[in-house]
Structures are given as structure tokens and as C-alpha cells.
Amino acid sequence: MIDKNNRRLLNDVEHLRGAYINPTDDEEICQTGKIFPIVLVRYCHKSIVSNNKDNIFLQGGMIMHYYQTIILKDGRSCTLRNGTSQDGRAALNNFIITHMQTDFLLSYPDEITFNEKDEADYLQKKADSTNEIEILADIDGKIVATAGISCVGDKVKTRHRCEFGISIDKEYWGLGVGGALTRACIECAKKAGYSQMELDVVADNESAISLYKKAGFVEYGRNPNGFLSRVTGRQELLLMRLELEEV
Numbered sequence: 654m655i656d657k658n659n660r661r662l663l664n665d666v667e668h669l670r671g672a673y674i675n676p677t678d679d680e681e682i683c684q685t686g687k688i689f690p691i692v693l694v695r696y697c698h699k700s701i702v703s704n705n706k707d708n709i710f711l712q713g714g715m716i717m718h719y720y721q722t723i724i725l726k727d728g729r730s731c732t733l734r735n736g737t738s739q740d741g742r743a744a745l746n747n748f749i750i751t752h753m754q755t756d757f758l759l760s761y762p763d764e765i766t767f768n769e770k771d772e773a774d775y776l777q778k779k780a781d782s783t784n785e786i787e788i789l790a791d792i793d794g795k796i797v798a799t800a801g802i803s804c805v806g807d808k809v810k811t812r813h814r815c816e817f818g819i820s821i822d823k824e825y826w827g828l829g830v831g832g833a834l835t836r837a838c839i840e841c842a843k844k845a846g847y848s849q850m851e852l853d854v855v856a857d858n859e860s861a862i863s864l865y866k867k868a869g870f871v872e873y874g875r876n877p878n879g880f881l882s883r884v885t886g887r888q889e890l891l892l893m894r895l896e897l898e899e900v
């Protein structure tokens with residue numbers, strides 16, 4: 654239960670599993686015994702918003718967290734949750750693996766300039782952010798994918814736009830992780846107040862483009878010389894955007 658008097662820190666997302674905010678009393682957590690997707694902020698305060706009993710949304714320029722358990726196409730359970738400093742090593746390993754497996758991402762593994770500590774700091778900064786998040790997919794204790802949103806720029810003219818990125822360990826492609834992570838990030842982007850989500854994708858990356866189109870992204874331009882691959886030379890980039898309605 655949230656302490657009404659001192660609005661204490663909600664450090665452990667596990668405390669909120671199976672709980673929802675009663676729409677009629679925005680300061681009350683009601684136990685229901687059911688697990689819901691959760692977008693939450695660490696501090697409880699008066700601007701808690703709850704649209705329906707399937708989601709917990711606590712808003713108002715506060716820290717944003719995410720927690721959801723999904724069942725994959727092969728029947729396995731997968732937890733989607735925001736990363737923290739404790740995930741530095743696992744997230745770095747995932748970054749290295751995914752960047753070895755495909756030529757569709759921005760960098761090569763030998764270009765990595767950050768270490769485990771840097772990754773831990775990065776994840777904690779995201780966990781403490783009001784408008785950015787990095788969500789990890791955890792299957793049986795292994796981080797198999799990451800996805801996140803970053804603000805394009807904090808100026809008045811750009812702070813309505815966020816950028817989306819995603820990568821999944823090849824061993825786990827085709828199981829529904831990508832779709833679930835994309836939907837989770839869209840949900841968070843709306844809650845953070847963005848009105849536009851953007852991404853660049855290599856024009857040959859058919860599975861990613863299919864995923865983005867299904868999520869509602871539309872192409873708004875192309876950069877024919879966007880990437881210069883060591884393997885294939887020029888890679889054309891599709892520029893895609895998704896308009897987000899207010900929630």
C-alpha cells in the first residue's frame with residue numbers, strides 16, 4: 654500500500670504487482686490479485702491518473718517506470734521492466750550480442766565505447782527520468798532484448814518528439830517480444846506527454862518495418878545514403894513517425 658502521509662518511495666515495482674489505482678480515489682491502491690501492466694512513477698502524488706483497471710498510470714512530470722509480464726508465442730513467460738543500475742552487465746552483453754547479429758543497427762561491436770559501469774549509469778539515469786525509459790525483456794532471468802525512448806531535444810520546439818530504438822537477441826526473434834516492447838514504449842511515450850514518436854530503419858529491414866507499420870508508424874521520408882555498411886555499402890534509411898494521441 655502507498656503510504657498516504659509521507660508519499661514514500663515506491664522502490665520495488667513488485668509491491669504494485671496485482672494492484673490498481675481506484676479511479677474514484679486517486680491515492681488508494683487496491684489489491685485485486687491480478688497482474689496488470691504498470692506504468693508508474695516512483696513518488697506517489699495527487700496527479701495519479703488511472704484510465705482503467707488494467708493499467709496503473711501515475712503522472713505529472715514524475716519518474717516513469719514500467720512492469721509487465723507477457724506470455725510469448727512459445728508459451729514462455731517474459732517480463733518487460735525498466736532497467737536500473739543493477740542491469741548494467743546484462744544489458745551490455747545484450748547490446749554486444751545484438752550488434753554482432755545484424756547489420757541493421759547503428760554501430761558495430763568494436764565501436765562500443767562504454768563499459769558495464771557506463772551502461773549501469775545510463776540505465777539508472779533512464780530509471781530516474783521523467784520522460785525517457787529503457788525497457789528490458791527478461792526471460793528466465795536472461796535479458797534478451799532492450800527498447801527505449803529518448804527525447805529528441807529539450808527545447809520548446811522539439812520536446813514533443815521522442816526517438817524509439819529496439820534490439821532483440823536473434824535467438825528470441827519471432828516470439829512476440831518486439832511487438833510487446835514496441836507497444837510498451839508507445840504506452841510510455843504517451844504517458845510522458847510526447848505527441849510524436851520517431852525512428853530510422855534500414856530500408857531492407859523487412860521484419861522491423863512490418864513491426865513498425867503494424868504499430869501505426871508511417872514513412873515520412875528516406876535518406877538514400879543514411880548508413881555506410883562495412884558489408885553492403887550504402888544503406889537507405891526509412892524515416893518513420895507515429896502521432897500519439899493524448900491519454
Ligand SMILES: CC(C)(COP(=O)(O)OP(=O)(O)OC[C@H]1O[C@@H](n2cnc3c(N)ncnc32)[C@H](O)[C@@H]1OP(=O)(O)O)[C@@H](O)C(=O)NCCC(=O)NCCS
Nearest residue numbers: 757819820821826827828829830831832854860861863864
Ligand atoms: C525487428 C525485430 C525488433 C522484431 O522483433 P521480434 O521480437 O522478432 O518481433 P515479433 O515476434 O514481436 O513480431 C512482431 C511483428 O514483427 C514483424 N516480423 C517479425 N519477424 C518477422 C519476419 N521474420 N518477417 C517479417 N515480419 C516479421 C511482423 O509484423 C510481426 O507481427 P506478427 O507477429 O503479427 O506477424 C527483431 O527482429 C530485431 O531485434 N532485429 C534486429 C535489430 C533491429 O533490426 N532493430 C530495429 C532497428 S530499426
